[in-house]
Amino acid sequence: MKIAYREIEGRSAAYWLLLAVLGAMIAAGLAGAWTMEHHGHIVTGMTNQIVWGIPHVFAVFLIVAASGALNVASIASVFGRGFYKPLAPLSGLLAIALLVGGLAVLMLDLGRADRLVVAMTRYNFTSIFALNVFLYTGFLAVVALYLWMMMERRMNRYTTPAGYAAFVWRLVLTTGTGSIFGFLVARQAYASAMLAPMFIAMSFSYGLAAYLVVLVVAYAWSGRELDAAVLRRLKNLLIVLIAAVLYFVAVFHLTNLYFARQIAFERFILVDGGIYPALFWGGQIVLGSLVPMAMLAHPHLGAARGTVVAASLLVILGGLAQMYVTIIGGQAFPLELFPGMEVSSSFFDGRIHPYTPGLPEVALGLGGVAIAGIVVALAVKLLRFLPERLDAQLAESQ
Numbered sequence: 178m179k180i181a182y183r184e185i186e187g188r189s190a191a192y193w194l195l196l197a198v199l200g201a202m203i204a205a206g207l208a209g210a211w212t213m214e215h216h217g218h219i220v221t222g223m224t225n226q227i228v229w230g231i232p233h234v235f236a237v238f239l240i241v242a243a244s245g246a247l248n249v250a251s252i253a254s255v256f257g258r259g260f261y262k263p264l265a266p267l268s269g270l271l272a273i274a275l276l277v278g279g280l281a282v283l284m285l286d287l288g289r290a291d292r293l294v295v296a297m298t299r300y301n302f303t304s305i306f307a308l309n310v311f312l313y314t315g316f317l318a319v320v321a322l323y324l325w326m327m328m329e330r331r332m333n334r335y336t337t338p339a340g341y342a343a344f345v346w347r348l349v350l351t352t353g354t355g356s357i358f359g360f361l362v363a364r365q366a367y368a369s370a371m372l373a374p375m376f377i378a379m380s381f382s383y384g385l386a387a388y389l390v391v392l393v394v395a396y397a398w399s400g401r402e403l404d405a406a407v408l409r410r411l412k413n414l415l416i417v418l419i420a421a422v423l424y425f426v427a428v429f430h431l432t433n434l435y436f437a438r439q440i441a442f443e444r445f446i447l448v449d450g451g452i453y454p455a456l457f458w459g460g461q462i463v464l465g466s467l468v469p470m471a472m473l474a475h476p477h478l479g480a481a482r483g484t485v486v487a488a489s490l491l492v493i494l495g496g497l498a499q500m501y502v503t504i505i506g507g508q509a510f511p512l513e514l515f516p517g518m519e520v521s522s523s524f525f526d527g528r529i530h531p532y533t534p535g536l537p538e539v540a541l542g543l544g545g546v547a548i549a550g551i552v553v554a555l556a557v558k559l560l561r562f563l564p565e566r567l568d569a570q571l572a573e574s575q
Contacts, residue, residue: 180263182328182561185399192398192554199551206544209537210285221535227508231534232286234500235542238383239279239549240313240354241376242496244347245384246271247320249411250327251347254340260410263564264392269324270562271388271553272347273317278549280313282541305356312350319346328561351380358507365442366507371432375425379496382418386492389415391553393486395563402566405480412473412485419470419492423462426499445510445529446502453506456498465495505532 185192212220223230249268253261284293300307319342326332326339355376361367389411396403430447433439446453469488473479479488509530557563 181565182266182563183565184559184561185395185557185563187554187558189398192558195554196551199547199554202540202547203544203551205540206282206285206542206547209540209544212537213286213541221538222533223535223538224530224532226530227505227532229504229508230286230532231501231505231538232282232541232545234497234504235545236279236282236286237354237504238497238500239275239282239545241351241380241500242383242387242493243272243275243279243316243380244351244354244377245380245382246275246388247343247347248381248385248414249388250323251340251344254323254337255344260407263567266324266327266562267392267395267557268388269320269327269343270556271391271549272320272384273324274549274552274556275384275387276313276316277552278545278547281548282545285541286538305353305360309350309353309357312346312353316346316350319343347380348377351377358503364507365439365510365512366446366503369429369432371425371429375422375429378418378421378425379499382415382422382492383496385411385415385418386489386496389489390486390493393482395557396567397482399563401563402568403482404568407567408482408485409480412479412488415489415492416470416473419466423466426461442510446506450506450509450529453502453509457502460498461495461502464491465498466492469495508532 221230247268249261250265250272252258253265297310300310302308319339323336323339323343326336352373355373358364358367359369359372389408392411393403393408395401430443433443444450446457448454469491472484472488472491475484478484509532511528511530
């Protein structure tokens with residue numbers, strides 16, 4: 178089946194309003210970063226105990242989702258499913274955009290963005306953070322090469338090898354991101370090998386949810402045909418991926434409950450930790466997983482485009498809640514230095530650490546989302562990432 182790609186016109190008032198809103202969010206994020214740089218992190222909710230705040234929640238979510246956004250392209254090239262081939266260029270674009278947004282937040286949140294050159298020239302190869310520098314930059318290069326193979330007709334014969342390289346790299350990247358926490362023994366909540374595969378499962382779900390939002394909105398605003406059968410196959414895949422995340426989350430917490438030293442942490446996260454159990458059960462499990470699955474699986478309600486977008490947005494919000502519980506909740510719970518003993522000191526040992534996000538750090542996190550959004554919005558206007566139509570003939574292909 179011959180697929181014709183075409184840029185969107187991008188002349189409507191809605192398109193320019195979108196660019197204006199995203200631009201304002203980016204400006205607010207830069208203002209938040211400048212405020213934290215000028216006044217110090219005293220203007221945020223972060224402390225010596227909770228050093229990764231809301232910006233890291235957004236940054237890690239965007240990086241994890243970037244890996245998963247490449248799902249569609251990987252299924253087309255690696256697993257040879259013809260149905261996904263026309264959808265692949267947008268998949269690669271979204272992966273790059275999300276990673277750029279996440280890395281922008283990380284760079285501006287670390288406090289000394291001017292010292293980025295040091296991080297790029299001096300490496301401690303025993304640190305998982307140093308290894309991730311190579312994984313992130315390598316991912317951008319590999320996906321850019323993959324897009325070239327897909328979009329340049331002369332290079333199409335190299336698409337499959339490039340797809341394999343991108344597939345392997347994204348798995349390693351997400352493993353590295355999860356291992357940042359899995360290798361961190363200084364926090365009671367982390368130091369678990371389960372975090373790496375759980376992050377991979379999370380990336381599949383979050384990335385596809387972001388992809389569906391972009392796909393449906395782009396085709397609705399540009400007036401292009403998006404057949405219901407095409408959407409049905411994608412949303413059915415999302416249901417499976419949400420269920421996979423629930424499986425790994427259940428295994429992670431059941432594994433922790435098996436170890437006596439982790440029971441106190443599990444009680445904190447699941448029962449009596451205040452905001453953290455509320456976000457876990459209400460945000461991640463119910464609104465972020467069970468409700469979207471029910472919406473997408475409904476025989477009539479799930480067929481509507483609005484339902485697919487709403488369910489995907491709930492998955493994204495549930496993912497942010499999961500990241501908040503994992504990153505902030507993991508730091509809030511104190512490390513058990515002396516099991517069975519009550520510890521107190523001037524360094525807040527043995528105490529639950531409070532955290533309330535500050536406006537500058539929230540603005541910075543949302544600015545990263547806006548950077549990803551504006552990259553996609555400009556790219557689909559300037560380059561041919563979108564097929565002219567996705568009709569029933571495509572849905573009937575492999």
